[in-house]
Amino acid sequence: MKKLRILTNGLLKENPVLVLVLGTCPTLAMSVSVVNAIAMGLAATFVLICSNAVISLLRKVIPDTVRIPCYIVVIAGFVTLVQMLMEAYLPDLYDMLGVYLALIVVNCIILGRAEMFANKHNVLESALDGLGMGFGFTLALLAMAIIREVLGNASFAGHAIGFLQNYKIPILVAPPGGFLVFGCLIALVAAVTRGKAPKKKTFDCEGCPSASFCRKDCASCGVNTEKGGEANGNV
Amino acid sequence: MNRPKFNVKSIIVLTAICLIVTALLAVTNHFTAPIVEKTRQQKIEASLKEVLPDMTKMEEITDLPEGTPSTVKAVYRINDDEYAIVLATSSAYSSKDMGITVGMSKDGEILGVKLTSYFESKDFGKDTYPQNYVGKNSANYTDVDTFSGVTYSSNALKRAIGDAFECLKLVGGGAAE
Numbered sequence: 159m160k161k162l163r164i165l166t167n168g169l170l171k172e173n174p175v176l177v178l179v180l181g182t183c184p185t186l187a188m189s190v191s192v193v194n195a196i197a198m199g200l201a202a203t204f205v206l207i208c209s210n211a212v213i214s215l216l217r218k219v220i221p222d223t224v225r226i227p228c229y230i231v232v233i234a235g236f237v238t239l240v241q242m243l244m245e246a247y248l249p250d251l252y253d254m255l256g257v258y259l260a261l262i263v264v265n266c267i268i269l270g271r272a273e274m275f276a277n278k279h280n281v282l283e284s285a286l287d288g289l290g291m292g293f294g295f296t297l298a299l300l301a302m303a304i305i306r307e308v309l310g311n312a313s314f315a316g317h318a319i320g321f322l323q324n325y326k327i328p329i330l331v332a333p334p335g336g337f338l339v340f341g342c343l344i345a346l347v348a349a350v351t352r353g354k355a356p357k358k359k360t361f362d363c364e365g366c367p368s369a370s371f372c373r374k375d376c377a378s379c380g381v382n383t384e385k386g387g388e389a390n391g392n393v
Numbered sequence: 394m395n396r397p398k399f400n401v402k403s404i405i406v407l408t409a410i411c412l413i414v415t416a417l418l419a420v421t422n423h424f425t426a427p428i429v430e431k432t433r434q435q436k437i438e439a440s441l442k443e444v445l446p447d448m449t450k451m452e453e454i455t456d457l458p459e460g461t462p463s464t465v466k467a468v469y470r471i472n473d474d475e476y477a478i479v480l481a482t483s484s485a486y487s488s489k490d491m492g493i494t495v496g497m498s499k500d501g502e503i504l505g506v507k508l509t510s511y512f513e514s515k516d517f518g519k520d521t522y523p524q525n526y527v528g529k530n531s532a533n534y535t536d537v538d539t540f541s542g543v544t545y546s547s548n549a550l551k552r553a554i555g556d557a558f559e560c561l562k563l564v565g566g567g568a569a570e
Contacts, residue, residue, distance in 0.1 A: 221403045227407055253512075256511075
């Protein structure tokens with residue numbers, strides 16, 4: 159039951175994009191088309207599962223002082239692996255994702271889950287968390303991409319939708335449209351999960367990567383502890 | 394603020410993780426590099442047909458003359474009187490090279506331009522913007538305007554076109570003048 163809860167947490171209740179507001183940059187950039195969104199979501203899911211599992215496996219070996227560099231090396235390794243495999247076997251998709259594939263390294267969801275979950279739980283639970291968060295990320299991207307591509311470009315996965323051709327809303331495929339759809343979906347999820355989404359206390363020193371260094375209240379290190387504050391400066 | 398305490402174990406663990414990750418990537422690269430190279434060759438061959446659609450005969454000039462710009466990766470003589478020059482922009486411009494194939498007549502007129510790889514987040518219409526160079530020669534190719542907001546890539550493309558003219562001059566015996 160606990161494992162099922164870990165797996166399903168990321169889908170809605172703790173959705174990394176729409177509740178934790180992490181990984182905003184790739185979400186806005188890659189949600190213009192359904193194909194891009196699915197590809198980016200699956201690539202990030204693979205990296206999340208693998209990095210969570212490896213970091214969990216090494217959590218007792220990695221000293222606290224160098225844990226962030228170690229996590230980044232592991233994450234960057236898996237991202238480069240995905241890049242190499244995609245360039246070799248899915249070159250068209252590789253060209254389509256372009257620079258955003260490499261930017262998975264600095265996706266806050268991955269480092270965030272490594273720091274907040276994988277280094278405190280066993281390998282299986284961490285892999286399940288990676289899977290759940292990855293699917294949550296993919297679903298959020300997909301929901302945004304469907305709205306933006308169908309209404310903004312009158313197409314679905316590159317296939318034109320005939321009856322919508324005269325009713326396109328072009329702003330939806332432009333950056334402001336991305337923010338608009340993003341905001342509407344956050345509001346929708348907040349309404350649906352009323353009372354179930356993480357409370358303020360989730361966003362305290364415990365989840366801060368600098369906590370072990372400063373050991374002070376969050377106000378002194380500039381990290382906003384208000385709800386959603388953790389997302390400040392995320393990529 | 395307390396300074397973090399580093400010890401020998403920290404250094405060893407971080408070094409070991411770096412080495413293991415590097416080794417894994419080296420193994421992966423060993424298997425994927427030949428496939429990537431094969432795909433790249435296929436893309437280049439397809440681009441040759443695109444920039445010079447009348448191509449019936451193709452011969453690679455393997456012995457490039459001294460002074461050929463370093464951005465020139467391959468030169469093909471097409472149908473005896475046309476040339477296709479494959480270029481990759483310098484990595485000084487970006488983390489990943491822009492791949493360009495330029496088709497030229499022996500007289501130094503651009504017959505076709507194709508971007509075979511482009512990895513920047515800001516697009517200048519990679520299928521349309523390069524077509525502005527079609528019909529240009531070494532005297533007037535600099536007249537093509539840079540694309541607003543994509544200035545670095547536009548300039549990198551222009552420099553590459555300039556290198557193609559330089560190369561054509563060397564392999565075509567000054568025909569590009």
